[in-house]
Amino acid sequence: MHNKRNEEPLVEVRNLCKYFRQGRSVLKAVDDVSFTIYRGETLGLVGESGCGKTTCGRTILKLYSATSGQVLYKGQDITNSMSARELLAFKRSAQIIFQDPYSSLDPRMTIGEIIAEGMDVHFRYTPAEKQQKVRELLAKVGLTEDYANRFAHELSGGQRQRIGIARALAVEPEFIVCDEPISALDVSIQAQIVNLLIQLQAERGLTYLFISHDLSMVKHISDRVGVMYLGSLVEVAPSKAIFAHPLHPYTQALLSAIPVADPDFEATRVRVKLEGEVPSPINPPSGCKFRTRCPHAIKVCAEQQPPLVEAEPEHFVACHCWQHLYGDGRK
Amino acid sequence: MQEEISKELFQIIGPEDNEAEKIARPRVSYLRDAWRRFRQNKVATLALIILGILAFMVIFGPAISGYSFEEMDTTNRNAPPSREHWFGTDKLGRDLFARVWQGGRVSMIIGLVGAFVSSFVGCIYGGISGYFGGRVDDIMMRIVEVLISVPYLIVVILLSVVLKSKSLGTLLLAMTITGWCGIARIVRGQVLQVKSQEYVLAAQALGVKPWKIILRHVIPNVLSVVIVAITFDIPGYIFGEAFLSFLGLGIQPPNTSWGALAATAQSMYAFYPYQLFIPALMIALTMLCFTLLGDGLRDALDPRQRK
Numbered sequence: 001m002h003n004k005r006n007e008e009p010l011v012e013v014r015n016l017c018k019y020f021r022q023g024r025s026v027l028k029a030v031d032d033v034s035f036t037i038y039r040g041e042t043l044g045l046v047g048e049s050g051c052g053k054t055t056c057g058r059t060i061l062k063l064y065s066a067t068s069g070q071v072l073y074k075g076q077d078i079t080n081s082m083s084a085r086e087l088l089a090f091k092r093s094a095q096i097i098f099q100d101p102y103s104s105l106d107p108r109m110t111i112g113e114i115i116a117e118g119m120d121v122h123f124r125y126t127p128a129e130k131q132q133k134v135r136e137l138l139a140k141v142g143l144t145e146d147y148a149n150r151f152a153h154e155l156s157g158g159q160r161q162r163i164g165i166a167r168a169l170a171v172e173p174e175f176i177v178c179d180e181p182i183s184a185l186d187v188s189i190q191a192q193i194v195n196l197l198i199q200l201q202a203e204r205g206l207t208y209l210f211i212s213h214d215l216s217m218v219k220h221i222s223d224r225v226g227v228m229y230l231g232s233l234v235e236v237a238p239s240k241a242i243f244a245h246p247l248h249p250y251t252q253a254l255l256s257a258i259p260v261a262d263p264d265f266e267a268t269r270v271r272v273k274l275e276g277e278v279p280s281p282i283n284p285p286s287g288c289k290f291r292t293r294c295p296h297a298i299k300v301c302a303e304q305q306p307p308l309v310e311a312e313p314e315h316f317v318a319c320h321c322w323q324h325l326y327g328d329g330r331k
Numbered sequence: 332m333q334e335e336i337s338k339e340l341f342q343i344i345g346p347e348d349n350e351a352e353k354i355a356r357p358r359v360s361y362l363r364d365a366w367r368r369f370r371q372n373k374v375a376t377l378a379l380i381i382l383g384i385l386a387f388m389v390i391f392g393p394a395i396s397g398y399s400f401e402e403m404d405t406t407n408r409n410a411p412p413s414r415e416h417w418f419g420t421d422k423l424g425r426d427l428f429a430r431v432w433q434g435g436r437v438s439m440i441i442g443l444v445g446a447f448v449s450s451f452v453g454c455i456y457g458g459i460s461g462y463f464g465g466r467v468d469d470i471m472m473r474i475v476e477v478l479i480s481v482p483y484l485i486v487v488i489l490l491s492v493v494l495k496s497k498s499l500g501t502l503l504l505a506m507t508i509t510g511w512c513g514i515a516r517i518v519r520g521q522v523l524q525v526k527s528q529e530y531v532l533a534a535q536a537l538g539v540k541p542w543k544i545i546l547r548h549v550i551p552n553v554l555s556v557v558i559v560a561i562t563f564d565i566p567g568y569i570f571g572e573a574f575l576s577f578l579g580l581g582i583q584p585p586n587t588s589w590g591a592l593a594a595t596a597q598s599m600y601a602f603y604p605y606q607l608f609i610p611a612l613m614i615a616l617t618m619l620c621f622t623l624l625g626d627g628l629r630d631a632l633d634p635r636q637r638k
Contacts, residue, residue: 061536091538104529108551114530117547118537164533171537 009072010175010207011037011060016069018052018059025282029055031231032069034308037175042201042208044222044239046215046254048278052231053211054099057177060209061094062087073175092122095168099180101160105152111138111163112148118171137166141196158189165196175207182217190214194221215258219243224314227251230289231281233308237315247317249294250274288320296321368631375627378620385617389439392432400425400433401585409603418609421595430587431609437588438569438617441503445568449507450561453514460515461522462549472519479512483571487580497583506571510564517560521553555632562625566618573614589614 018030030052037043045053058064060071066079076082078090095118098104105114115134119125125133135145141162152160161181168176178197182190194217200206212218218225219239226236227250235248246252253272260266274293279285285292291301300320308318370376393400404424412419418427460471487505491497494504525531525548534544573590575581577597582588589610596606 058532063532063535088538091536094536096533096536098529098533100529104533106528106530106548106552109547117534117539121538167533167537 008039009036010039010074011209012070012072013037013056013060014070014072016056016059016071017067018055018064019067022282027282028231028284029281030059031284033228033231033233034069035226035233035236037207037209039174039207040201040205041223042210042221044218044225045209045211045228046213046218046225047228048213050278050281051228052281053213053228054179056228057096057179057209057211061096061177062090063096088122092118092171093173094175094177095171095173096177096179097161097164097168097181100184101157101164102184104164105160107152109151110148111150111152111155114152114163115148115166115170118167122171133170137170140169140200141166142192156189157185158192161185161189161193162196165193165200169200169204173206175209177209177211179211180213181210183212183214190217197221215254227254230278230284232289232305233318234290235315235317235319236308237317241312241315247311247315247322248290248319249296249321250290288318296324365631369627372627372630374623375631378623378627381616382620382624385435385613385620386439389432389435392435393429395428398426398429400429400587402426409599409606411603412605419603419605421606422599427592427606427609430592431589431613434587434589434592434610435613435617437499437582437586438572438590438614440499441506441572441588442565442569442617442621445503445506445510445571446561446564448503449511449564450514450557451511452507453511453516454518454557456511457515457518457520458522458553461519462526462545464523464526468519472516475512475515478509481509483509487575491580497580499582499586502572502575502581506568510568514557514560514564518553518557521556522549525549525552555629558632559625559629562621562628566621569614569617569621 013036014034016030016033017028020027020029033052033056035043045056047053055064059066062071062078069079071078073090073094076086076090082090105111109117112131112134115137116130119130119133131148134148138145138147143159143162143166147155147159147163152163155163161184164181181197182193185193197208197210198221201208208221210218210221222239224236224238225242227234227242227248229250235242235246235251237247242251243255246255249272253274256269256272260269272295276293279289279292285302287303288294288297288301288306291297294301298321304320306318306320308316311317311322388395402425404420406424407420408424409420409422418431420426421430456471456475460468483506486508487502490505490508491501494501528548531544531548534548539547569589572581572588573593576588576590577594579594582591584591592610593607593614596603596610600607
């Protein structure tokens, strides 16, 4: 999977922060996150619910304005003010697929109108051209053209998610944030949607930021994977590396939570269990945010926030202890 | 002894041209579709027809009667219904048929104008409150809560004292001055709900302009609820007017309304029950029809009910 990517960065996220004011306190949904997405690749972003994955994805698309930090899209800083034309070009080029296929389609609009919505903004098609495009897109996502006259509530979850994909594709984007596109679907449909996404990527050279909490799906689709915990990125590495030898204790715990379809193995394997709950993002722990649940926490973890360092080529980890844990005698 | 079944015995028929997937239907606009669904609802359609007849009579009834609603005929007081006076006459010898429809005009005007004024104000107020949210929303909703807690009877009495008039205008003003609060709350709730839907985010991600998002997504999704709220509001205003007129706080003679007619007839209803019965029936019928109409509209405007 690694070879389809070229080395040209498409999206560079630098020290991105997104805080929400909640009364008097501040909720740090995304706290100093940096990563790069290369053209043509799929970067998986995983983490528990509420760890800031979705906020991160939406801030990259300028749906939320960043509190601080930068997002460079094709080298252009989109967090600063842009001219109307630049903004429009960015919106055409970067799209999103939503998690909830029930709330992401307007119940008052027909499928045809929903898909054409973006075309009206970005292209000047005649009505006939528009209809033709809608038909092509429906075929592309595996639906027949009859669906154009239907309303969203007449479709199943999987069909709705296909419409969501068609709507994003309608403006011919290069970069798509897939915001948990499969977590609301049942397993058989999940595979269909993921395969559709992979197929579209191959055909159109799309770049994905694939947000999910389903690790096995992320493993299947991603070239590289980033792991988030409480608003911070704790580990980024190529998919193979992260699943073969995770360096961060949190990643290890996450991976050991994946069920294995082998009862004998499942019965014998030792699982890394985490104690306690995720701390509140309003008042996160000092230093390393994971230290309160980390089995290896030492004194320095409470004092300093660990930087994201390149532990091995392309494998970044934010942990004070990874060297002690794996440095010399790694298994 | 098993019989050999060779492959040649089987024949692939193939799927039937994907006809099963084809559930095409002609393109119908949203409103036409809603109208179709509305007509399938027999009760609501009947309510609409009755309201149509009532509206027709209210407009043309006084003219049909051939009498003026103020014209007194002292030789013919408290006459029972007859060929000359279809609903009889009142204690001053005025034709009740003319008076009922004249009174209907007042009641209908108050119901319609009151509901529209209050929903107009309520939509704008609630829309602003919901759309901007945050602190604006907090302050605006606290104001509404204060206003809603003032009993409107007090407002009406105070206003008629302050303005020294008991005209139609005063009555409308008194009833709408706090009446828009309910709609404002409904609209605010709806706008808040629609605003957080992912299709609004999707439109933002597509680069659709804010005013267009309001026009294409927010208003259509709020509108049906508002229309239904208006239809449910109209009987409230009609009843409010009837109630105030019955208490003598509303329409003053010689003008009349259904409530005022019922009030005058009430003192002698043991002798002339029809004088009370007819205006009371009109009030009940109109309120019932508007409520049934509102019910029908709510179902018809909801696309999830589409079959």
